[in-house]
Amino acid sequence: MGREIHSVAVIGGGTMGSGIAAAAAAAGWRVLLLERDREATRRARERTLAQARDADEQQAIDRLLVTGTLDESLREIGEFDWICEAIVEDLDAKRALFSRIEPWRREGSVVSTNTSGIPLRAITEGLPDRLGRDIVVTHFFNPVRVMKLLEIVPGNDTDPAVVASLSRFCGDVLGKGVVQAKDTVNFIANRIGCFWMLSGLHHAHRFRNQGIGIERADALLSAPLGLPATGLYGLIDLIGLDVMALVGRNLAANLPEGDAGLAFTRFPAEEAGLLARGQLGRKSGGGFYRVLKGADGQKSREVFDLETQLWRPHAPASLAPHQTDAAGLLFADDPDGAFAWAVHGGTLLYAADLLPAIADDIVNVDRALRWGFGWKRGPFETLDDLGPTRVIARLRAEGRPLPALLRLLEQTGGESFYRDQGRTHLGLDGRYHTVEA
Numbered sequence: 001m002g003r004e005i006h007s008v009a010v011i012g013g014g015t016m017g018s019g020i021a022a023a024a025a026a027a028g029w030r031v032l033l034l035e036r037d038r039e040a041t042r043r044a045r046e047r048t049l050a051q052a053r054d055a056d057e058q059q060a061i062d063r064l065l066v067t068g069t070l071d072e073s074l075r076e077i078g079e080f081d082w083i084c085e086a087i088v089e090d091l092d093a094k095r096a097l098f099s100r101i102e103p104w105r106r107e108g109s110v111v112s113t114n115t116s117g118i119p120l121r122a123i124t125e126g127l128p129d130r131l132g133r134d135i136v137v138t139h140f141f142n143p144v145r146v147m148k149l150l151e152i153v154p155g156n157d158t159d160p161a162v163v164a165s166l167s168r169f170c171g172d173v174l175g176k177g178v179v180q181a182k183d184t185v186n187f188i189a190n191r192i193g194c195f196w197m198l199s200g201l202h203h204a205h206r207f208r209n210q211g212i213g214i215e216r217a218d219a220l221l222s223a224p225l226g227l228p229a230t231g232l233y234g235l236i237d238l239i240g241l242d243v244m245a246l247v248g249r250n251l252a253a254n255l256p257e258g259d260a261g262l263a264f265t266r267f268p269a270e271e272a273g274l275l276a277r278g279q280l281g282r283k284s285g286g287g288f289y290r291v292l293k294g295a296d297g298q299k300s301r302e303v304f305d306l307e308t309q310l311w312r313p314h315a316p317a318s319l320a321p322h323q324t325d326a327a328g329l330l331f332a333d334d335p336d337g338a339f340a341w342a343v344h345g346g347t348l349l350y351a352a353d354l355l356p357a358i359a360d361d362i363v364n365v366d367r368a369l370r371w372g373f374g375w376k377r378g379p380f381e382t383l384d385d386l387g388p389t390r391v392i393a394r395l396r397a398e399g400r401p402l403p404a405l406l407r408l409l410e411q412t413g414g415e416s417f418y419r420d421q422g423r424t425h426l427g428l429d430g431r432y433h434t435v436e437a
Contacts, residue, residue, distance in 0.1 A: 003110055003165035005173075009034070009080035011070070011097065013044020016114055017086030019144025022051035025061040026145075027173045032080055033067045041067045051145050070100070078106045082166065084138060086114040094123050098135075102128055110162050112138040112152075116190060117250055120155045120183045132157040136166060139187055140176075141372050149371035150176040151187045177371040179364040185254035186247075188358050188365055189372035191261075192379065194247050196347040197239075198264040200232040203342040205268040210335040214288055214303050219317040220340050224329045226376030232343070233288035237281035241267075245275055256357075260350055270306040279304070289314070327386050331394075349395075351379035352403035356428050362405065362417055363425055363435055380405070380417040380425075389415060 008024040009032040010017045017033070025031045025048070033048060035041040045067045052058035068076065077083050083105055087093055094113055105111065111134045113123055120137045136154045141147035150170050154163050163180065170176045181187040186194060204217045212220070218231025228235065236244055245267065252265035267275065274280070274287065281287030290311070292300050301314040322328040323336060330341045351365060359365050366378025375382075383391060388409055395402055402410065405426075409417065412430045419425075424432040 003108065003159075003161045005081040005110060005165055005169040007031070007080045007082070009077045009083045011077075011083070011085050011101070012087035012114075013040065013047060013067075014086065014088075015047075015142060016140060016144060017084075018044055018047040019051060019142070020084055020086060020114070020140060021065060022048045022061055023145055023174050025064040026052065026057050027175075028060070029064065029173065030080075031065050032073070032076055033065060034070050034073055034077075035067070037069055037071075041069055051143075053145075074100060075104045077101065077104050077109075080105075080109065082110045082112070082169070084112050084114060089115060089118065091118055091122055094118065095127070098123065098127055098131060102131055109134065110166055111135040112166065114138050114140060117186045117247075117254075119185070119254075120153055124155060129157070133159045134162055136162055137181075137183070137187075138166070138170075139181075141189070147372070148175075148177040149189060149368060150174075150178050151181045151189065151368065151372075152178055153181045153183050153187055155183060177367060179368045179371070180360070181364065181368070182356075182358050182360075184358050185251060187368075189368040190247070191354065191358055192347060192351050192365070192369060193373045194244075194251065195261045195264070195350050196343065196373075197232065197236055197244065198248060198251075198261070199346055200343045201236075201268055201271055202264050203339060203346075204232065205270065207335060207339040207342075208307065210339075212335060212339050214306070215315055216317040216336075217339070219319055220323070220329065220336055221343060224319065224323050225326050225340065225344050226382070227344075228374040237287040237289055239281065240283050241271065241275045241280045241287060260346075260353075273309075274304075286311075326382060330386065331390075345391075348379045348383055348391075349403050349406075352383065352405040355405055361425065361427060361433075384416045384418055388417065 007030040010021045011034045013033050013035045021031050021033045033044055035044045048065060049058055049061055052061050083101060085097060087097060115137055116139055124132050124135060132155060136152050136158055139151035141149045152163060152167060167178045171178045179188060214233050218233055221227060222229050222231040230238060248265040251261055255261050278284055279287055288304055290302050292302060302311045303314050305312050322332060329337055330345055362380040366381050369375045369378045377385060388406060392402060392406055392410060408430060409426060414426055417426045419432055423435055425435050427433045
């Protein structure tokens with residue numbers, strides 16, 4: 001049965017749904033966008049048109065976009081090849097919607113649920129077998145029109161042709177970097193990226209009395225490691241402490257027993273206090289950082305001192321010459337190096353212990369962190385830069401067990417996860433395979 005995609009129906013016109021609709025229409029495809037009522041539909045259309053990159057693109061989106069309500073227009077989804085659900089992140093709401101969708105969609109249509117963490121198996125449980133064969137998770141990163149990463153997550157019963165067709169469409173037509181993840185909590189990028197953030201808060205709390213405050217932590221956990229300039233605290237300000245608290249609760253409820261991430265699902269006391277008083281980040285006017293505008297119109301940046309619980313002027317941290325690259329920093333015998341190793345080194349080791357649970361190969365993991373979190377090098381690319389044998393020797397000296405992928409590398413006698421200038425990668429079978437484009 002053919003699974004070609006030439007038209008898209010998006011259900012839910014919020015931030016994510018409008019972004020998906022805008023991307024598809026801007027690429028020249030017919031789009032149906034449905035919302036719960038006429039007022040929500042009107043706002044969804046405005047939101048979609050506002051995502052055009054210029055006037056010509058806005059005209060193209062306007063011409064190809066058809067809108068309607070669920071009550072009045074749901075039967076029209078039978079004319080569309082891909083039906084993308086993008087409503088609120090609520091399991092019961094999604095299940096109820098798919099019960100309504102199923103009678104109206106045509107045989108062979110591709111279906112996806114856009115979610116950042118709800119397991120596909122929970123959404124499809126008890127629903128018709130046909131849906132189980134035709135559905136995947138599509139985890140677009142926000143904002144859809146800016147972020148490259150798209151995680152596609154099939155279920156146990158998903159027809160491989162659905163994955164192949166949707167991967168082609170989203171990669172070739174929408175220009176996304178597609179990775180295939182597995183139906184596990186937070187998939188790939190958020191599983192590892194959120195471990196980095198949540199563990200980072202705890203390690204920063206531990207190292208604060210060694211001179212590593214907010215500015216220094218962010219300086220260390222950014223450019224030297226090939227990470228975005230936001231660092232740790234700036235990134236959490238961007239996301240919001242309230243969102244991170246929800247992430248932590250979801251991880252606490254769904255991580256497997258013995259997972260290293262379970263130690264970091266709750267905030268340290270200082271961050272818990274910020275959350276309680278609504279000091280969430282940029283959305284609340286300030287979190288760890290804030291920007292003030294003076295009477296003269298000049299802007300100044302301030303930092304919230306977690307020890308004094310007072311705002312103070314931002315004081316940029318200066319780094320030593322040996323701290324300008326990952327190896328120099330992570331292997332430095334000083335508090336800065338110990339802190340960076342605890343956070344970033346710990347995350348690399350965490351990633352190296354998650355396969356095959358979250359992905360079938362290291363390439364999907366590396367791409368997910370590069371495309372989703374802006375890392376210049378993914379976890380396994382970074383381990384290659386550091387030298388896996390050097391990392392293994394350090395873990396042996398510290399009396400720590402080797403993560404699964406480092407153990408596999410050692411057993412096969414390999415010295416790196418990638419060979420041939422990145423053209424081949426170590427597979428879970430212990431052999432090297434071509435890196436597919």
